Every structure is written in structure tokens, then in C-alpha cells.
Amino acid sequence: MxxxxxxxxxxxxxxxxxxxxxxxxxxxxxxxxxxxxxCDPCYTACKRGGFLPFEDINDLPRMxxxxxxxxxxxxxxxxxxxxxxxxxxxxxxxxLVMIPWEFLPVPAEGSTVQGLNREGEAISEVKVKKVxxxxxxxxxxxxxxxxxxxxxxxIRSIDx
Amino acid sequence: xxxxxxxxxxxxKGRRVIFTFNxxxxxxxxxxxxxxxxxxxxxxxxxxxxNYKRPRGFWCxxxxxSSCNMRVNxxxxxxxxVEPLLDGMIVETQQGEGAVxxxxxx
Amino acid sequence: MDKTEILIIGSGPAGLKASLSAAxxxxxxxxxxxxxxxxxxxxxxxxxFFGSKEHYAxxxxxxxxxxxxxxxxxxxxxxxxxxTTALGYYEDGIVSLESGGRFTVIKPQALIIATGAQENTLMxxxxxxxxxxxxxxxxxxMNVHGILPGKRVAMIGAGNIGVIVSYQLLxxxxxxxxxxxxxxxxxAYHVHASRVRRMGIPIYTSHTVLTAHGRESLEKVTIxxxxxxxxxxxxxxxxxxxxxxxxxxxxxxxxxxxxxxGCSMAYIPELGGHISxxxxxxxxxxxxxxxxxxxxxxxxxxxxxVEGSIAGLSAALNLGFGVDSYAGKLAAARxxxxxxxxxxxxEKIRSGLERLSSFREVAQ
Numbered sequence: 001m002x003x004x005x006x007x008x009x010x011x012x013x014x015x016x017x018x019x020x021x022x023x024x025x026x027x028x029x030x031x032x033x034x035x036x037x038x039c040d041p042c043y044t045a046c047k048r049g050g051f052l053p054f055e056d057i058n059d060l061p062r063m064x065x066x067x068x069x070x071x072x073x074x075x076x077x078x079x080x081x082x083x084x085x086x087x088x089x090x091x092x093x094x095x096l097v098m099i100p101w102e103f104l105p106v107p108a109e110g111s112t113v114q115g116l117n118r119e120g121e122a123i124s125e126v127k128v129k130k131v132x133x134x135x136x137x138x139x140x141x142x143x144x145x146x147x148x149x150x151x152x153x154x155i156r157s158i159d160x
Numbered sequence: 161x162x163x164x165x166x167x168x169x170x171x172x173k174g175r176r177v178i179f180t181f182n183x184x185x186x187x188x189x190x191x192x193x194x195x196x197x198x199x200x201x202x203x204x205x206x207x208x209x210x211n212y213k214r215p216r217g218f219w220c221x222x223x224x225x226s227s228c229n230m231r232v233n234x235x236x237x238x239x240x241x242v243e244p245l246l247d248g249m250i251v252e253t254q255q256g257e258g259a260v261x262x263x264x265x266x
Numbered sequence: 267m268d269k270t271e272i273l274i275i276g277s278g279p280a281g282l283k284a285s286l287s288a289a290x291x292x293x294x295x296x297x298x299x300x301x302x303x304x305x306x307x308x309x310x311x312x313x314x315f316f317g318s319k320e321h322y323a324x325x326x327x328x329x330x331x332x333x334x335x336x337x338x339x340x341x342x343x344x345x346x347x348x349x350t351t352a353l354g355y356y357e358d359g360i361v362s363l364e365s366g367g368r369f370t371v372i373k374p375q376a377l378i379i380a381t382g383a384q385e386n387t388l389m390x391x392x393x394x395x396x397x398x399x400x401x402x403x404x405x406x407x408m409n410v411h412g413i414l415p416g417k418r419v420a421m422i423g424a425g426n427i428g429v430i431v432s433y434q435l436l437x438x439x440x441x442x443x444x445x446x447x448x449x450x451x452x453x454a455y456h457v458h459a460s461r462v463r464r465m466g467i468p469i470y471t472s473h474t475v476l477t478a479h480g481r482e483s484l485e486k487v488t489i490x491x492x493x494x495x496x497x498x499x500x501x502x503x504x505x506x507x508x509x510x511x512x513x514x515x516x517x518x519x520x521x522x523x524x525x526x527x528g529c530s531m532a533y534i535p536e537l538g539g540h541i542s543x544x545x546x547x548x549x550x551x552x553x554x555x556x557x558x559x560x561x562x563x564x565x566x567x568x569x570x571x572v573e574g575s576i577a578g579l580s581a582a583l584n585l586g587f588g589v590d591s592y593a594g595k596l597a598a599a600r601x602x603x604x605x606x607x608x609x610x611x612x613e614k615i616r617s618g619l620e621r622l623s624s625f626r627e628v629a630q
Binding site for chain 1: 313314315316317318319323324326329436437439450451452455456457458459460461462463464465466467468469471568605606607608609610611612
Binding site: 161162163166167168169171173192193196199200204205206209214215216217218219220221222223224225241242244 | 301302312328384387396397403404407408411412414415437520
């Protein structure tokens, strides 16, 4: 699926998902990087040791979920735009999902937009909670979306 | 059509200038390639092929392929994709191969 | 006649780095660029680069071009000649140049050829219609000149260039109804593929374009599935109404100067076509002529930069510059290059280079 259509399989997605217990404790990064390419800025961007050192720059990133606090600094550092933050503790039935965004218009905080899954299909309305820049010299935005909890691991983009 | 807003880039364009394309006045930005100005104005046919007179546009846009050769101020075989636009330029579609000297003297 | 210690032709990622590394060793460098600006095709790369800190990871290509160009222009040991095209190499080691209609000649002691590559074309009925453009051409129009290529643009080729240009088309506000790839697999980094896919662009692998339609310019294309025998599968034809079709089916090195100079060449499909046989330090079979970047084999910009450093250091060494620091700097660059090529995505490059090295003995 990934190499034929650009969509990772359920198995691949499950393999990078933090444990239920970790997700229950608050925001955490999920790295949807499934192919060995020479790239390691996620590791250098995180100052908390959330990424384990690369033995080879071609390794897949490996995380220490206990050290990750879901700050999202790695989102703007990832050239593949493959890192997302999920916070399942936001409310009873909603979760927060942070995604990278490099398109216009940049949605307004408080607006409602369509949440898209990994195939680009609209699966639920989501609310834009926060919009922030990924850094002074970085034109990537980081959007924090309020999504229905059942879609926290499916919504990875928006259609505004 | 020109990009008005872009999420990553800002475009610093030259001043607006007027040139002619096959006799008609067209507006472009000074210093941008002729082919870019024509494309922004919706003009995509830049030349015709030598044998079958088929319409040709640009191909590589960086001066490699010669698909965009045009007559500019009477001079044939100017690579329109890299030649900077100047105020008052006379730009014409070229028919087939432009003979050397064919246009220079008018 | 104009003279220089090291002449570098082309100011893309390889040429810029070659200039800085050669001048850094103390050599006097002349950098020739046919465009009015430095940076080559880096100037239109709006995405963040992969790699490591040393390869400017997470920086956007055009920013890397800005930074390196500034460094080059400010370097007292580098003379920059923009708007200048290298036309030919002559037997006595002279290179002829053209600038603004004027012809001059220059004689370097060492020459680094970093001329890059050109986009491949694809043959199908009406493939010459205006509106059918190289993907890189569309990138230039859009990201350098700020002009939209069209309203609806289909992409042929799901390699890194095809997929990333599709993403950039979306960023510019253009609709992209499909990326069409003949191979059964996506060639681009999968993270690139996933980012266009989640924006709703379908990627059709095992598909090809059958024909284009239009009178004066492109109006629509017919695509179809292709079977394991590489033939179109009857009944799977689909029409896409598009005003632009981008072709991204690989690059071919711009090797004219290498052929003129009499460098031994070998045909290595994995590296994009004819490639000059060269040593580990990127010296061709003609002493004091070096290659780096895409002209020496189609690869990524990150590796082009490291190759540029190696060629610059080695050309300077040949002229007696940087004898003490050479071994350490070369080893560091080699490590970087090995890092970039060691993984599964470097397999094609590795096998191409291995094949190329088998031509070395023949050339000697």
C-alpha cells in the first residue's frame, strides 16, 4: 500500500503507535516514517532525548516515549512532514492532533474544517485549536486540531 | 496567471513593462524570462516545428532544449525561457528554423 | 588570455561547494554560471532537505542556495562570472566562454565540471503539445518566477521530483488530479508520497499516458493501466481534463564538455546515461579535470554538495594547495558520502558506481 499508493498499512501505523498506557498519560509524538532514508533531524531537534541515537543515519527513527512530552518541536524539523502529536487526554470524547501545514490559507484558530485521513478522504469535522509557526526560519505551521477521539489515529491533514 | 500568495516564497518582481507578441501588446515584468511573461498572459504557443509546423511551447525552461526559440527584436532562435524581458521588446513566433541573419537586418 | 588556477563550471549545489572547498584550501577559483544568479536548480527547491546537519537537513533548498551563494560571493579567493556560458573545451586546455554575445577564452590549471543534468522526455502521441512540460520546468516557472503553469496539472513520474513538484503545485494553488507512474512501485521517498496522498492526490502506479489531446495546446490526456508485460491493459483507459502535463521521468547528465575534453565515458543506466570514468577523488581520465554532482551521475542534491567538496579539495591538492589538511578533510567528506549512499535508497547509486569502477582498468 505504502509503496504502491503512498498510504501506510494499518500494520505499519500500529507498529509506531505508543502504548495505551502512554497515550493515556498525555501528548506524545508519533513518527510515521517507514522507509530507511538518510535523515536524522528528528533526533537532533529533540532536546529531551525523545529520539534514540541513530547508529546509522539510514536507520528508522526510534523513540523513547517516556521522555517525549509531545512538545511538537520535531514536527517542523522533519523534512518528510511525517511526525504528528496525539493527545488523547484532551477531553472525554475528543483528542488533540498536531499536524504540519504548508498551504494557504492557514486556517484561523477556532475555525471548523474537514479532517482528512491518510488517503486524503474527509472523515470528520475538526476544530482548529491553535496555529503556530514551527520556528523563525521555518515556513511550516503546526496546527493543533480538536478531533473526535475515535479518529485521533486517522486524521493527518485538513481540507480548508 | 501569477501567484499572489505563496506559503513558502515571496516573489520580488521587476517593474511592469509593455512588449509586443506578434504585434499585440502584452504586459510583463522586467527581467523575467520572455516565456514566463507570455505564459502569465496565457500565451503557450511559442514556435512551430520545422517540418510539420506543429505548435511548440517551452519544455525545460532553463535554456537546454531549444523548444522555445523565438524571434526577439528581429533576431531568430532566442531562447525565450531564459532571455530577460525588456520594455518595448518585439517578440514573434518563429516558423521553423530561423536562418542566420534572416532577421537582423529587418 | 584570461587565466585561473581552478575553473568551476556550474554553480549548483556541487559547483558552489567545490568553489568553497577549493578556495578554502588556498586556490584561486573562477566560478562560471550561465544563469544571472548562483544556485543552479537549488533555487527552486522549496522543500526541506533530508540528511544530517552537515547536509543542511531541515533547511529548504532555496535557502541553502542563498546561504552558499553569499558565502561564495564574499570569498576573496573566488571570482564569480554569472550570465556566462562555457561553450567548449579545446585540446590545449582552453575553455571558451560566452557572455552577453561576447566570446572570451580562459586557461585553467584545473577544471571542475559541475554542469548538472537535463530532464528526459517521453514519447507518446502529441507529446510535443504546448502544455506538456518538464516537471523541473514547471518548478522554475512557479517557484522562481511566480507564475502558475495552469489550472489542473497531471504528473507523469512518481520519483522524488515528480512527487515533490506535485506537492509544490498544490502549495501554489494548482489542482493535481493524478500522479501517474509506470513502475509498479513509487520511486519517491515514501514520506513524500504520503504527504501528497493525504492532501488527496492519487498516485497511480503501473499506469502510463497513452496520448495527449489538444489543438493548439493541451486539453486532456488519456491514461491507462499497464500490465506486467508493460503493455496497456485494454478497457482501463481514463481521460483526465488537464491543461498541463508534467513529465518527470528521470534526468540525463549534461556531459558535452566531458566528451569534448576526451574523458573516458561509460554508459551506466543507473546513473542516468553516459558518465565519465573517474577516480575516488572524482578526477576523470584526463588529468586535472574533475566532475561532481549530477553530471557525474544522477543523485540527490545532498550528495552533490559532498561530491563538490571532494572535487574542490582534490583539484586544489593537484595544484599543491592544502597538502596538510587534505587527508582529514577528504576522509570526513567520504564518510558523509558513504552515509548518504549506504541505505536501501542508495542501492541503485551503489550498483551504478560499482559498474563504473569496472571501467577504470579499461581506461588505464
